[in-house]
Amino acid sequence: MTNNPGAACPIPLSRYSSVVMAHGGGGRLMRDLIEGVFISAFAPGQTAHLHDAAVLQGPGTRIAMTTDGFVVRPLFFPGSDIGELAVYGTVNDLAMGGARPMYLSASFILEEGLPIETLQRVVTSMGRAAECAGVSIVTGDTKVVEKGRCEGMYIATTGVGAVENGVAVGPDRVCKGDAVIVSGDLGRHGIAVMSVREGFVFEAEISSDCAPLWSPVCALLEAGITVHCLRDLTRGGLASALVEIAESADVTITLDEAAIPVTEPVRAACEILGYDALHVANEGRFVAFVPASEAARAAAVLRDVPVSSGACVVGSVAENGGGQVLIETVGGMRPVDMLSGEQLPRIC
Amino acid sequence: MTNNPGAACPIPLSRYSSVVMAHGGGGRLMRDLIEGVFISAFAPGQTAHLHDAAVLQGPGTRIAMTTDGFVVRPLFFPGSDIGELAVYGTVNDLAMGGARPMYLSASFILEEGLPIETLQRVVTSMGRAAECAGVSIVTGDTKVVEKGRCEGMYIATTGVGAVENGVAVGPDRVCKGDAVIVSGDLGRHGIAVMSVREGFVFEAEISSDCAPLWSPVCALLEAGITVHCLRDLTRGGLASALVEIAESADVTITLDEAAIPVTEPVRAACEILGYDALHVANEGRFVAFVPASEAARAAAVLRDVPVSSGACVVGSVAENGGGQVLIETVGGMRPVDMLSGEQLPRIC
Numbered sequence: 001m002t003n004n005p006g007a008a009c010p011i012p013l014s015r016y017s018s019v020v021m022a023h024g025g026g027g028r029l030m031r032d033l034i035e036g037v038f039i040s041a042f043a044p045g046q047t048a049h050l051h052d053a054a055v056l057q058g059p060g061t062r063i064a065m066t067t068d069g070f071v072v073r074p075l076f077f078p079g080s081d082i083g084e085l086a087v088y089g090t091v092n093d094l095a096m097g098g099a100r101p102m103y104l105s106a107s108f109i110l111e112e113g114l115p116i117e118t119l120q121r122v123v124t125s126m127g128r129a130a131e132c133a134g135v136s137i138v139t140g141d142t143k144v145v146e147k148g149r150c151e152g153m154y155i156a157t158t159g160v161g162a163v164e165n166g167v168a169v170g171p172d173r174v175c176k177g178d179a180v181i182v183s184g185d186l187g188r189h190g191i192a193v194m195s196v197r198e199g200f201v202f203e204a205e206i207s208s209d210c211a212p213l214w215s216p217v218c219a220l221l222e223a224g225i226t227v228h229c230l231r232d233l234t235r236g237g238l239a240s241a242l243v244e245i246a247e248s249a250d251v252t253i254t255l256d257e258a259a260i261p262v263t264e265p266v267r268a269a270c271e272i273l274g275y276d277a278l279h280v281a282n283e284g285r286f287v288a289f290v291p292a293s294e295a296a297r298a299a300a301v302l303r304d305v306p307v308s309s310g311a312c313v314v315g316s317v318a319e320n321g322g323g324q325v326l327i328e329t330v331g332g333m334r335p336v337d338m339l340s341g342e343q344l345p346r347i348c
Numbered sequence: 349m350t351n352n353p354g355a356a357c358p359i360p361l362s363r364y365s366s367v368v369m370a371h372g373g374g375g376r377l378m379r380d381l382i383e384g385v386f387i388s389a390f391a392p393g394q395t396a397h398l399h400d401a402a403v404l405q406g407p408g409t410r411i412a413m414t415t416d417g418f419v420v421r422p423l424f425f426p427g428s429d430i431g432e433l434a435v436y437g438t439v440n441d442l443a444m445g446g447a448r449p450m451y452l453s454a455s456f457i458l459e460e461g462l463p464i465e466t467l468q469r470v471v472t473s474m475g476r477a478a479e480c481a482g483v484s485i486v487t488g489d490t491k492v493v494e495k496g497r498c499e500g501m502y503i504a505t506t507g508v509g510a511v512e513n514g515v516a517v518g519p520d521r522v523c524k525g526d527a528v529i530v531s532g533d534l535g536r537h538g539i540a541v542m543s544v545r546e547g548f549v550f551e552a553e554i555s556s557d558c559a560p561l562w563s564p565v566c567a568l569l570e571a572g573i574t575v576h577c578l579r580d581l582t583r584g585g586l587a588s589a590l591v592e593i594a595e596s597a598d599v600t601i602t603l604d605e606a607a608i609p610v611t612e613p614v615r616a617a618c619e620i621l622g623y624d625a626l627h628v629a630n631e632g633r634f635v636a637f638v639p640a641s642e643a644a645r646a647a648a649v650l651r652d653v654p655v656s657s658g659a660c661v662v663g664s665v666a667e668n669g670g671g672q673v674l675i676e677t678v679g680g681m682r683p684v685d686m687l688s689g690e691q692l693p694r695i696c
Contacts, residue, residue, distance in 0.1 A: 024694075026583025026629070027687035031592070053414035053445035055511055058406055066401035067453035067506055069491040097401035105415035107504035109457070141504070143417040145694065151497050156455035156489070158415055158506035163403055235374025244379070281374070339375035346372075346493065 019114040024144030033142065037119055041127040042106075042137040054138035056103055059162035064099030066090060067158040073346045075122060075152050078192045079207030082155060083125035085283060085348055088212045089234065090159040091133045095214040096230040096286060098169045098221065099161030101133060106140040107156040112147045122153065133212035135159070164221060171248040173228040178317040179295030180253060181288045183216060183302055184209065184310035185261040186238055190280035190344050191269045200273075204265040211284030216308040220288065223301045229289040232282075234348055239278040240338040241287055242325045252322035255315035255336065257329045278327075279339045281347040292316065367462040372492030381490065385467055389475040390454075390485040402486035404451055407510035412447035414438060415506040421694045423470065423500050426540045427555030430503060431473035433631060433696055436560045437582065438507040439481045443562040444578040444634060446517045446569065447509030449481060454488040455504040460495045470501065481560035483507070512569060519596040521576040526665040527643030528601060529636045531564060531650055532557065532658035533609040534586055538628035538692050539617045548621075552613040559632030564656040568636065571649045577637040580630075582696055587626040588686040589635055590673045600670035603663035603684065605677045626675075627687045629695040640664065 022029040070086045091101040106126065110119065130137050192208040194200070213232060220227055229249075231241045238260070246253045262270075262277045270277045284307060290298045295313050302311035318326075325336040370377040418434045439449040454474065458467065478485050540556040542548070561580060568575050577597075579589045586608070594601045610618075610625045618625045632655060638646045643661050650659035666674075673684040 021693045024583075025687055025692070026585075027588050028685075030583075031686070053412040053441050053447060053507075053509070055410055055412050055445055055447070058409045058411045061406045063404050063406045063411075063508070064401040065404060065451055065453055065506075065508060066487050067455045067504070068489045069455040069457050069504065071457060071491045071493050093401050097403055099401060099403070103413055105413055105506045107415045107417040107455075107506070109417050109419060109502055109504075139414050141416045143419045143502075143694075145419050145499070145502075148496065149499050150502075151493070154457055154491075154493075154498075154502065156415070156417065156457075156504035156506075158413075158453045158455070158504075159401075160411070160413060160508060161401070235372075235378075240375050337376075338379075339373060344373070345369045346491075348491075 017116055019110045019112055019116065019119065019144055021112050021144050021146065024110065024142055030142060037123055038140055041123040056138060059102050059160065062163040064094050064097040064161045064163050065158065066093035067156060068093060069154060069156045070348055071154050071346050072193060072348050073151055074196060075118065077196045077208060078205055080210035081122060081125050082153070083122035084129040084210055086155040086157045087126050087129035087133060088210055088283060089348060090157040091135055092213045092232045094159045094161035095217045096232050097163065098167035098217065098230065099163045101135045101159055101161045101214055103160045104130060104135050104137045105158045106137055108140065108142045109150050109154040110142060110144045111150045111152055112144055114152055118152065133214065167221060169227050169230050171229055171245045174245060174249040174251055174289045174317060176251065176317050176320045177292050178228055178289040179292045179313050180315040181290065181295065181299055181302065181311055182238065182261065182314050183286050183308035185263050186233065186282055186285060187262055187266040187270065187277040187280035189283040190347055191266050193347050194273065194344060202265055202269050206265050206269060209282055209284035211307045213284065213286055213307065216302050216305040219301050219305050220298060225294050225298045225301065226291055227288060230286055232286045234283060235281050236339040237279040237281055238287065239336050243336065243338045246325050247323040250321055250323045251317045252319045253315060253325045254318045255325065255327040257327050259312060259314045261310055261312060278336060281344060283348065365464055367458045367460055367464065367467065367492055369460050369492050369494065372458065372490055378490060385464070385471055386488055389471040404486060407450050407508065410511035412442050412445040412509045412511050413506065414441035415504060416441060417502060417504045418696060419502050419694050420541060420696050421499055422544060423466065425544045425556060426553055428558035429470060429473050430501065431470035432477040432558055434503040434505045435474050435477035435481060436558055436631060437696060438505040439483055440561045440580045442507045442509035443565045444580050445511065446515035446565065446578065447511045449483045449507055449509045449562055451508045452478060452483050452485045453506045454485055456488065456490045457498050457502040458490060458492045459498045459500055460492055462500055466500065481562065515569060517575050517578050519577055519593045522593060522597040522599055522637045522665060524599065524665050524668045525640050526576055526637040527640045527661050528663040529638065529643065529647055529650065529659055530586065530609065530662050531634050531656035533611050534581065534630055534633060535610055535614040535618065535625040535628035537631040538695055539614050541695050542621065542692060550613055550617050554613050554617060557630050557632035559655045561632065561634055561655065564650050564653040567649050567653050568646060573642050573646045573649065574639055575636060578634055580634045582631060583629050584687040585627040585629055586635065587684045591684065591686045594673050595671045598669055598671045599665045600667045601663060601673045602666045603673065603675040605675050607660060607662045609658055609660060626684060629692060631696065
């Protein structure tokens with residue numbers, strides 16, 4: 001028995017090849033799992049304190065806080081996995097509040113029988129993603145439920161970030177004349193997950209767009225762009241995000257269908273599957289509302305950042321009032337609604 | 349359709365009596381659920397912004413952050429429920445770091461088919477618990493999984509608190525001469541959950557001890573007690589908490605079995621079930637390490653706070669080194685170990 005909880009402990013990986021109920025029991029096995037799997041991925045080389053709460057340098061006078069649960073099925077899919085998703089999804093919600101992501105917590109619900117090797121892969125992916133996104137995973141928790149009571153694992157992450165001085169973004173600032181910019185092509189995440197889940201084979205493999213979005217947001221702020229509102233395009237896609245903003249800000253948003261970037265493979269997959277790309281989930285895309293006079297410069301700033309190199313203006317706020325989204329298509333103007341059914345369950 | 353997302357929306361409760369997959373789909377039904385169920389319980393009367401991240405007043409130069417998942421089975425048990433547990437469990441982890449609890453996030457994983465009425469009960473209980481504990485639930489997330497892929501609901505909460513100036517508690521401060529104080533009688537939470545789960549009927553109903561613990565910690569700090577370490581006694585009970593501290597601080601802790609407070613009904617239940625009360629979970633009890641010279645005063649301060657009115661000294665740090673816990677029983681000294689099996693799964 002070691003008295004240094006920071007020493008990586010290889011015991012559980014040789015003694016257990018899969019998760020057992022006692023890994024969640026609060027006793028020695030759970031500590032083995034924490035030391036052998038989580039700490040080595042999230043805080044390698046660090047003497048862990050294994051204390052109930054992490055004590056952190058406060059991020060300033062205004063903090064942002066957000067949480068997200070991840071139940072994506074399957075755990076691994078083209079271009080990403082549940083671990084990366086759990087980091088980037090939460091980091092991106094902070095970025096959309098104009099906040100620099102700093103700290104993450106991770107709560108795991110594990111299914112009895114989950115191979116430890118699978119957990120290792122996910123946790124390693126989370127550690128790598130956290131490094132890419134510039135955040136620290138500072139605290140965590142693990143529970144184990146009986147076989148069949150969850151599907152491999154569910155993860156909930158919570159993020160805390162620092163709201164940059166003077167930044168105030170939100171739907172209440174959206175107004176007539178704003179341009180609507182999307183940060184890149186739409187729909188890859190949703191199609192990537194559905195393709196592996198349903199066993200579809202498309203001509204070109206479609207990879208998830210899963211990516212951290214603070215760097216393009218930071219670029220906009222540092223360039224002095226007047227950012228009115230930011231929203232990442234996750235469940236429900238561009239359509240749901242815009243309808244929510246239009247209703248909340250009570251404005252009418254018009255979109256130009258021809259300007260909305262969708263790659264040919266995604267377009268083809270949507271046609272086969274009967275999906276509308278506007279409703280398909282993304283995990284590395286966002287929409288920005290900026291005054292029309294700054295739209296071209298904002299799009300140029302975004303295109304200089306790799307993750308948003310495909311940014312373009314797709315519409316505008318046509319008038320105050322109305323609380324709706326309209327799209328101009330070859331067949332004329334039609335209203336856009338939120339996704340209301342269960343088209344793409346467990347996509348994140 | 350309303351443009352004010354803060355207006356309570358009774359639609360989902362009349363149209364749906366149970367959770368459907370689309371309640372987690374990111375579209376209109378999910379918004380109905382958020383507005384109709386969550387906001388009215390967590391932020392009644394408040395115009396919700398429904399934004400990705402909550403922006404909050406920063407809690408000062410040092411913050412504490414902690415997270416916990418809750419998978420307790422059943423959802424309701426004598427004296428408490430999963431909602432109250434999810435609030436107090438996380439609030440207590442902050443308190444154990446010497447931090448005043450301020451903000452909570454809540455991530456829900458719901459099983460398709462869960463009665464909305466059940467969700468309402470849990471969420472109402474969370475709102476009440478948050479008020480009791482003096483915290484705000486500021487952000488949340490909901491996912492829905494297929495029937496059978498979770499058991500009613502799982503909840504992960506994350507807390508952020510302000511570390512009081514000058515406070516530094518942790519196992520590294522524990523040293524020879526410290527007194528070990530427990531804040532009240534042990535084992536009620538674990539027995540309460542097991543009794544309803546297994547259908548045991550005891551002569552006297554045993555209620556969970558689930559309670560928020562910041563007020564007794566705050567009382568200790570305000571009384572100027574030199575608090576070396578605090579730990580709440582959840583999964584794994586007093587035994588696991590003390591073994592973890594003894595190993596981490598590399599000290600030998602001795603306990604006096606006769607001094608450890610266990611009520612007669614819990615003692616009888618443990619005997620019938622073959623449990624050791626030292627391993628049984630609590631949700632409103634903690635252990636404090638203070639210098640022996642301050643022990644009597646610390647216990648008196650705790651006994652003045654209702655939730656810790658049963659506080660008493662149960663042992664001491666006998667020597668530096670050793671990394672173990674010993675208990676003095678009528679049969680002599682014996683070592684105490686962490687819970688290593690799955691004696692009480694899904695107790696929180």
